[in-house]
Amino acid sequence: MRYLPLTPADRQSMLATIGAGSIDDLFVDVPAAARRDEDVDLPRHQSEMQVERQLSAMASKNTTASSVPFFCGAGAYKHHVPASVDHIIQRSEFLTSYTPYQPEITQGTLQYLFEFQTQVCELTGMPVANASMYDGSTAAAEAVLMAHRVTRKSRAVLSGRLHPHYTAVIENLSEMGGFTLAQSPRQPEASNGDELLAMIDDDTSCVVIQNPDFFGNVADFSALAANVQAKGCLLIAVVPEVMSLGLLKRPGDMGADIVVGEGQSLGNGLNFGGPYVGLFAAREKHVRQMPGRLCGETVDADGQRGFVLTLSTREQHIRRDKATSNICTNSGLCSLAFTAHMTLLGGQGLRHLAQINHARAAQLSQSLTAIDGVELISRAFFNEFSIRLSRKAVDVVDDLADKGVLGGVPAARLLPDGGLDDVLIVAATEVNTDEDIASYAAVLQEVLS
Numbered sequence: 285m286r287y288l289p290l291t292p293a294d295r296q297s298m299l300a301t302i303g304a305g306s307i308d309d310l311f312v313d314v315p316a317a318a319r320r321d322e323d324v325d326l327p328r329h330q331s332e333m334q335v336e337r338q339l340s341a342m343a344s345k346n347t348t349a350s351s352v353p354f355f356c357g358a359g360a361y362k363h364h365v366p367a368s369v370d371h372i373i374q375r376s377e378f379l380t381s382y383t384p385y386q387p388e389i390t391q392g393t394l395q396y397l398f399e400f401q402t403q404v405c406e407l408t409g410m411p412v413a414n415a416s417m418y419d420g421s422t423a424a425a426e427a428v429l430m431a432h433r434v435t436r437k438s439r440a441v442l443s444g445r446l447h448p449h450y451t452a453v454i455e456n457l458s459e460m461g462g463f464t465l466a467q468s469p470r471q472p473e474a475s476n477g478d479e480l481l482a483m484i485d486d487d488t489s490c491v492v493i494q495n496p497d498f499f500g501n502v503a504d505f506s507a508l509a510a511n512v513q514a515k516g517c518l519l520i521a522v523v524p525e526v527m528s529l530g531l532l533k534r535p536g537d538m539g540a541d542i543v544v545g546e547g548q549s550l551g552n553g554l555n556f557g558g559p560y561v562g563l564f565a566a567r568e569k570h571v572r573q574m575p576g577r578l579c580g581e582t583v584d585a586d587g588q589r590g591f592v593l594t595l596s597t598r599e600q601h602i603r604r605d606k607a608t609s610n611i612c613t614n615s616g617l618c619s620l621a622f623t624a625h626m627t628l629l630g631g632q633g634l635r636h637l638a639q640i641n642h643a644r645a646a647q648l649s650q651s652l653t654a655i656d657g658v659e660l661i662s663r664a665f666f667n668e669f670s671i672r673l674s675r676k677a678v679d680v681v682d683d684l685a686d687k688g689v690l691g692g693v694p695a696a697r698l699l700p701d702g703g704l705d706d707v708l709i710v711a712a713t714e715v716n717t718d719e720d721i722a723s724y725a726a727v728l729q730e731v732l733s
Contacts, residue, residue, distance in 0.1 A: 347685060349554055353720035355648070357668045357711025358498070358693040359420070359447050359524045360557065361549045364715055365625065369551050372624045373617055393616070394591035398579040400623045406631075407529040408543040409536025410565035414576040416619040417562025418611050420546030421453040424492065424522050426564065426575045426609055427542045428454050429461065431490035431518045433573045433608070438463045439487045441480055441517075444470040445497035447524055448698040454492070470702045472661045472670045472695065474501040477508035484515050490542075494522040495535065499661065499695070499709060500668040502532060509539030518542060526550055526563065527713075528666040530638030542566045550629075551621030561618035571595065575609030637714060641667035644712040644721070651725040652710070657732040661707065668711040670695065674732055677708040683731040689724050 290298075295307070304310060311319065330338070349362050356362075373379065377392060388394075397415040404413035417423040428440045440458065442451060444467055451467065458465050464487075468479045480491050491512045496502045509519045521535035523545035535543040545563040552560060566574055572595070580594030597608040629637060645667040653660045657674030673680055677694035684691035692711070695704035712721070 347688075347690065349690065352688045352690055353716070353723050354690045355692050355710050355712060355716065355720075355724060356690055357525070358698065358709050359449060359546065360554055360560075361525055361527070361667075361711060361713055362554055362715055363527065363549050363713050365551060365553055365621075366628060368628060369621055369624045373551075373621050378620055379617070388590070388592055391591055394579050394593065396620055396623050397577075397614075397616075398581055398591050399627070400619050401579060403623060403626045404547075404563050404565055407526065407534070408523075408540075408545075408563070408565045409534030410540075410543050411536075411568045412571050412574070412578070413563070413565035414574050414614075415579050416547070416614040416616070416622075417544075417564050417576055418615060419558065419560040419562045420522070420524050420544065420548075421447070421450045421562075422611055423544035423546075423562035423564045424450045424520070425453045425457040426611065427520045427544045428463075428490060428492065429457060430542065430566070430570070430573050430575060430608065431520060432461075432463060434518060434570050435489040435516070437487050437489035437517075439485065439489060440465050441483045441488055441491045442467040443477075443480060443491075443493045443497065444468040445472075445475070445499055445501065446492060446494045446522060447498045450494070450522060450524075470699055470704070472499040472501075472704065472707055474503055474663065476503075477505065477511075480508070481511055481515070484512070484517060488515070488517050490518040490520050492520045492522060494524065495532070496523075496525060496528055496666050496668060499670040499707075500665040500711075501662050502528075502664045502666055504533060504538060505540075506538040509541075513539070513541070520544065523563070525666065525668065527634075527638055527641055530634035531642060532666060536565070541570070547619070547622045551623070551625030552618050559615055559618050561615040561622055572597075573608060575611070576614055638666075640714045641712070644714065644716050645669060647718075648710065648712040648716070648721050648724070651721055652728060655725065655729045655732060658728070667713055668709065670707055670709050673706050673708055676705045678705070680708065680728070680731055684724075684727055687727045687731070689727045691724060691728065 354362055401413045401415060405411065417426065432438055442465060455465060466483050468483065493505055495505060512519045518541040519539065520542045521540035523529060523535065526545055526547050527549045543565045547561040547563050564576060577593060578595035580592050582590055582592055584590045645665060649660055649669055652658050652671060659672040660669065661672055662669035678696060681691055681694055693709045695707035695709055
């Protein structure tokens with residue numbers, strides 16, 4: 285079977301149509317340093333058993349999150365996923381279902397998406413949520429575009445404590461859409477938001493904050509929300525660690541207009557960075573500007589309970605020029621895993637799990653800050669905090685890894701030009717034991733001495 289049926293003449297005709305001289309012209313925006321000039325150093329063919337053995341040998345060189353004490357976070361968190369979650373999502377009726385193009389036929393899919401939306405509303409304190417997004421970063425970018433549509437303005441103000449990956453995605457979509465951005469300084473210390481208010485002008489549609497922020501700081505932004513709205517802007521709250529909503533005041537209760545977040549912590553493993561699931565909730569008056577899809581509950585002609593696709597404004601369902609979003613997935617299987625895990629926990633279970641997370645982080649912070657050369661930056665935090673070290677954080681992390689501890693994420697890894705070489709972001713969750721924490725403290729003391 286031919287998997288590439290196009291002839292050289294076919295390819296040349298296609299290139300001529302789009303005005304490109306060669307295939308290489310299609311990749312001019314990819315930095316030269318990221319391209320390969322030669323073939324990948326792999327054999328042209330091998331048997332299945334040989335491939336499995338070779339790949340296993342390559343994988344064994346990695347230090348996995350489950351094999352050593354693990355304290356990395358910064359947007360992706362290691363939590364325990366019950367075996368029952370995997371059992372549920374691997375049932376054939378769930379695993380094989382996809383986008384419901386004839387939605388009312390797939391009642392099971394619509395029902396769990398409806399339940400997912402309900403859970404997101406309960407978690408965020410917002411009246412309406414959509415049937416999930418691609419991930420947290422794209423949800424944040426879509427929220428900014430939504431704020432532009434609602435206010436008919438074209439400038440966004442971003443907190444300097446917003447996750448750099450989220451900032452990068454917002455910048456990308458803003459550049460393509462012709463919108464402008466401003467961002468406050470990237471400081472690891474907490475702030476009351478006055479610097480964000482000072483940056484608002486007549487063309488500003490929204491202010492984007494994160495809670496807990498990139499450095500782990502937790503804040504009540506109720507006053508900031510009121511002041512932002514008094515200036516005619518929307519406040520967008522980003523929550524990359526959904527587990528925090530089991531313990532912290534909900535963004536909707538603090539006055540946020542749009543709440544977005546990352547749902548990976550519930551039902552989804554680290555998965556090498558994806559796939560994840562984006563959360564998106566908003567005020568009911570803005571519902572028609574929400575991206576994605578919205579499932580609703582109704583009754584059929586016989587009075588039986590049923591579910592329908594109430595609102596669907598993405599480009600696969602309506603004309604492109606009328607769409608609010610062109611992101612073509614809602615991470616359906618990941619949102620199902622989220623819903624299954626959340627259902628198994630219930631509200632009381634989630635709160636208890638969140639309390640364990642905070643207790644573990646508090647215990648870890650006390651153990652680490654008792655070491656000479658370690659200073660705690662985050663004064664109020666959930667399960668993640670930042671510390672300042674007496675050495676460059678990236679070197680300390682390498683030394684810790686050599687001794688069998690994955691000790692966190694150097695801030696400079698994601699913010700190389702931020703002057704944060706000595707800042708380390710550390711996370712602790714329910715999977716970290718007393719022995720893990722004691723091991724980390726002992727190894728860190730050895731590395732810094």
